[in-house]
Amino acid sequence: MRGEATPRLREALEDDIVSGRLKPGQRLDEVSLAERFDVSRTPIREALIQLAASGMVEIRPRRGAFVALLGPRALIESFELMAEIEAACGRLAARRMTPEDRAAIEQSHAGCAAAVAAEDRETYYAENARFHAAIYAATGNRVLAGEAQRHQRLLQPYRRLQLRVPRRMDASFAEHEAILDALLKGDGDLAAERLRAHVLVQGERFLNLITALQDEAEAVARVG
Amino acid sequence: MRGEATPRLREALEDDIVSGRLKPGQRLDEVSLAERFDVSRTPIREALIQLAASGMVEIRPRRGAFVALLGPRALIESFELMAEIEAACGRLAARRMTPEDRAAIEQSHAGCAAAVAAEDRETYYAENARFHAAIYAATGNRVLAGEAQRHQRLLQPYRRLQLRVPRRMDASFAEHEAILDALLKGDGDLAAERLRAHVLVQGERFLNLITALQDEAEAVARVG
DNA sequence: GTCAATCATCATGTATGCAAGATTATAGGA
DNA sequence: TCCTATAATCTTGCATACATGATGATTGAC
Missing domain, CATH: 1.10.10.10 (Winged helix-like DNA-binding domain superfamily/Winged helix DNA-binding domain)
Incomplete structure (x- = not known):
C-alpha cells in the first residue's frame, strides 16, 4: 500500500x-x-x-x-462565525490583494455569472466556493485562509441545501458583484460589511429549511 | 481506571x-x-x-x-487572525452582553487592575485571560467563543513570553480600559477596533522576541 | 397487552504484536 | 581525519486481541 x-x-x-x-x-x-x-x-x-x-x-x-x-442554534452561530471570518478576509483582501489574486477572484466571478445565465445550480455552487476561496487567499494570510476554508467546508452540507431556495442564486450573484466592487475600490470596511451581510443572509434564509433538514437527518439516523 | x-x-x-x-x-x-x-x-x-x-x-x-x-510568519498571521476574532467578539458583545456578562468582564478587569498595582505579572497574565474569555462569552455565541478560546490557548505559550516586555502590562491595562469603555457604551465598532489594535500591538511588540524564542526552542529540539 | 428487569450481543476503548521506514552507529575507503 | 556506505536500532503506523460499557432482545410479572 x-x-x-x-x-x-x-x-x-x-x-x-x-x-x-x-x-x-x-x-x-x-x-x-x-x-x-x-x-x-x-x-x-x-x-x-x-x-x-x-x-x-x-x-x-x-x-x-x-x-x-448542527442544531438550529449551532447552525445560526456557525453562520455568524463564518460571516465574521469572511468579513475579516474581505477587509484584508481589499488592502493586500495582488494582481494575481484579483485575476483569480474575477475569474471565479465570471464563472458564477455563466452559471447564473445557464441556471446551473451545481456549477454555481462550485464557482461560488471558488470565489470565496479566492478572497481568502487574497488576504495573504495562510492561517486565516485555512480557518476560513475549514469553516466553509463545515457548512457546505447545509449550504448545498440552501441553494434550493427560489431566486437565491440571482440574489447571491448580485451580492458577489457588490463585494467585488468594494474589493476593487480597495475599501476594506465596505467589503467586510458586504461579505458579512452576504453570509448572514444565507444563514437567515436558511432557517426556513432547518426543520426539514433536521427531520430528514434524524430519519436517516434512525434507519442507518 | x-x-x-x-x-x-x-x-x-x-x-x-x-x-x-x-x-x-x-x-x-x-x-x-x-x-x-x-x-x-x-x-x-x-x-x-x-x-x-x-x-x-x-x-x-x-x-x-x-x-x-510557529515560525515568524505563522506567528504574525496567527496574531492577525486572533485580532480579527477578538474584534468580532467585541462587536457582538457590545450589542448583546447581559448584566451578568458585564459583571464578569468588570470583575476580571478589576482583577487586572489589582495585578497592575501589585506589579504581579503572573496574576495579570491569568486575569487578562479571564477578561478576554468574559468578552467571548458575552457574545452569546458559543461556537465563536469556542474558537476564540482555542486560538487564545494556541498563542498562550507565546503570549506568556510577551509579558516580559517592559511597561507592557501598564499599556495592556490602559487598552483594556478603553475596550471596556467602548463595550459599556454599546459601541460595537469601536470595541472591535480597540480589541483588534490591542491584539495586533501584542503581535507587533512581540516580533522583537521571536528570534530569541526560536533559537531557544530549536536548542531544546536538538537536545530533547 | 404493556412494562420492567435481566441477559445476550455488539461496539468501543485500550493493550499488544508486527512490519516498514527513519535515525544513528559503525566500518571502510579516500 | 573526514566522508560515505552499510548495518543495527529505534519509532512509527497498522493489525489483532481483549475487556468494559452500551444496545437490544427475551422473559417474566402485572
Missing part, C-alpha cells in the same frame, strides 16, 4: 460528508468503515478523531461517531 | 503545552509519554492526533509529534 492510510481515509470521509454522500446525523460504524476501506479499525479511528476535531464528526464516548448534525 | 484515558491525556498534554512545561519544538515521544502516564501507546496517539488537529502539536509522518513551533 502506497503512502499511509489515515490521511487518505480522512480525506475520503471528509469528501463524503462535504459532498453530502454521508448525511448529518448518520452513524459512522468503525467496523463497517474498516471493511469498506479494507483496513483495520485503528486508522479508521484516527481519521474519525481528526474529523471530530475539525468539527465534521461528533464522537460520543462509548456510543460511536456520527456525522456532525 | 475510572473514565476514559484519552480525554484526560489530551487535557494533561494541552495544559503542559499551554503552561509552557512543554516547549514549542519539543519532541513528544509516544513510548515515553505512554510510560509517564502508565497507559499504552494507543490513547497517547489518539490524544496527540487531537492536539495536532487543534494546532497545538505538529505530527510529521513517520517522524513523530512535536509541540507546535
Whole structure:
C-alpha cells in the first residue's frame, strides 16, 4: 500500500460528508468503515478523531461517531462565525490583494455569472466556493485562509441545501458583484460589511429549511 | 481506571503545552509519554492526533509529534487572525452582553487592575485571560467563543513570553480600559477596533522576541 | 397487552504484536 | 581525519486481541 492510510481515509470521509454522500446525523460504524476501506479499525479511528476535531464528526464516548448534525442554534452561530471570518478576509483582501489574486477572484466571478445565465445550480455552487476561496487567499494570510476554508467546508452540507431556495442564486450573484466592487475600490470596511451581510443572509434564509433538514437527518439516523 | 484515558491525556498534554512545561519544538515521544502516564501507546496517539488537529502539536509522518513551533510568519498571521476574532467578539458583545456578562468582564478587569498595582505579572497574565474569555462569552455565541478560546490557548505559550516586555502590562491595562469603555457604551465598532489594535500591538511588540524564542526552542529540539 | 428487569450481543476503548521506514552507529575507503 | 556506505536500532503506523460499557432482545410479572 502506497503512502499511509489515515490521511487518505480522512480525506475520503471528509469528501463524503462535504459532498453530502454521508448525511448529518448518520452513524459512522468503525467496523463497517474498516471493511469498506479494507483496513483495520485503528486508522479508521484516527481519521474519525481528526474529523471530530475539525468539527465534521461528533464522537460520543462509548456510543460511536456520527456525522456532525448542527442544531438550529449551532447552525445560526456557525453562520455568524463564518460571516465574521469572511468579513475579516474581505477587509484584508481589499488592502493586500495582488494582481494575481484579483485575476483569480474575477475569474471565479465570471464563472458564477455563466452559471447564473445557464441556471446551473451545481456549477454555481462550485464557482461560488471558488470565489470565496479566492478572497481568502487574497488576504495573504495562510492561517486565516485555512480557518476560513475549514469553516466553509463545515457548512457546505447545509449550504448545498440552501441553494434550493427560489431566486437565491440571482440574489447571491448580485451580492458577489457588490463585494467585488468594494474589493476593487480597495475599501476594506465596505467589503467586510458586504461579505458579512452576504453570509448572514444565507444563514437567515436558511432557517426556513432547518426543520426539514433536521427531520430528514434524524430519519436517516434512525434507519442507518 | 475510572473514565476514559484519552480525554484526560489530551487535557494533561494541552495544559503542559499551554503552561509552557512543554516547549514549542519539543519532541513528544509516544513510548515515553505512554510510560509517564502508565497507559499504552494507543490513547497517547489518539490524544496527540487531537492536539495536532487543534494546532497545538505538529505530527510529521513517520517522524513523530512535536509541540507546535510557529515560525515568524505563522506567528504574525496567527496574531492577525486572533485580532480579527477578538474584534468580532467585541462587536457582538457590545450589542448583546447581559448584566451578568458585564459583571464578569468588570470583575476580571478589576482583577487586572489589582495585578497592575501589585506589579504581579503572573496574576495579570491569568486575569487578562479571564477578561478576554468574559468578552467571548458575552457574545452569546458559543461556537465563536469556542474558537476564540482555542486560538487564545494556541498563542498562550507565546503570549506568556510577551509579558516580559517592559511597561507592557501598564499599556495592556490602559487598552483594556478603553475596550471596556467602548463595550459599556454599546459601541460595537469601536470595541472591535480597540480589541483588534490591542491584539495586533501584542503581535507587533512581540516580533522583537521571536528570534530569541526560536533559537531557544530549536536548542531544546536538538537536545530533547 | 404493556412494562420492567435481566441477559445476550455488539461496539468501543485500550493493550499488544508486527512490519516498514527513519535515525544513528559503525566500518571502510579516500 | 573526514566522508560515505552499510548495518543495527529505534519509532512509527497498522493489525489483532481483549475487556468494559452500551444496545437490544427475551422473559417474566402485572
